[in-house]
Amino acid sequence: MLIYPDVALEEGYDFPLSSQFQVAERENGKGKAVYTLTGHARGEMIARFTGPVVPYRTQHTLQLNPNLHVLDLYFVGYFAHSCTPNVFVDMQEFEVWALQDIDPDTALTMDYASTEDELYRQFRCLCGTPGCRHWITGRKERVNGEGLYYLNSLKRESNAQ
Numbered sequence: 388m389l390i391y392p393d394v395a396l397e398e399g400y401d402f403p404l405s406s407q408f409q410v411a412e413r414e415n416g417k418g419k420a421v422y423t424l425t426g427h428a429r430g431e432m433i434a435r436f437t438g439p440v441v442p443y444r445t446q447h448t449l450q451l452n453p454n455l456h457v458l459d460l461y462f463v464g465y466f467a468h469s470c471t472p473n474v475f476v477d478m479q480e481f482e483v484w485a486l487q488d489i490d491p492d493t494a495l496t497m498d499y500a501s502t503e504d505e506l507y508r509q510f511r512c513l514c515g516t517p518g519c520r521h522w523i524t525g526r527k528e529r530v531n532g533e534g535l536y537y538l539n540s541l542k543r544e545s546n547a548q
């Protein structure tokens with residue numbers, strides 16, 4: 388069955404199936420994420436996505452251009468952020484590609500700054516990867532006051548050690 392409830396879409400166009408992906412709560416109250424149930428090989432086109440195009444951002448939109456955003460509440464709109472992501476979301480082709488080998492039952496992660504000029508809301512990153520930026524913004528915006536305070540507090544902590 389397609390993950391999208393929209394009956395107008397047909398199977399066989401690489402749209403995600405509910406036997407392949409599941410939207411589920413993450414541990415530690417981090418919110419929902421999309422898990423692959425089957426796993427993927429690096430370089431694989433994982434799935435195509437779709438959704439209504441809206442003229443505003445939400446926490447679950449992906450930027451098509453500075454004025455238009457895709458609101459996909461069944462698949463890419465719930466991808467978690469990582470500073471070392473395992474997928475890339477191609478907003479020209481509406482395709483999701485594996486950047487690494489991905490084991491079954493792994494959350495799909497993307498870098499939000501790869502698609503967004505500005506985020507709906509900047510946030511603290513706890514992805515834990517070596518390249519973690521610790522505070523996530525869109526690619527065209529500055530770290531806000533809360534972010535500067537947080538990043539400075541991390542610096543003070545590491546200096547104190």
Ligand SMILES: [Zn+2]
Pocket residue numbers: 469470471512513514515516518519520521
């Ligand atoms: Zn991070």
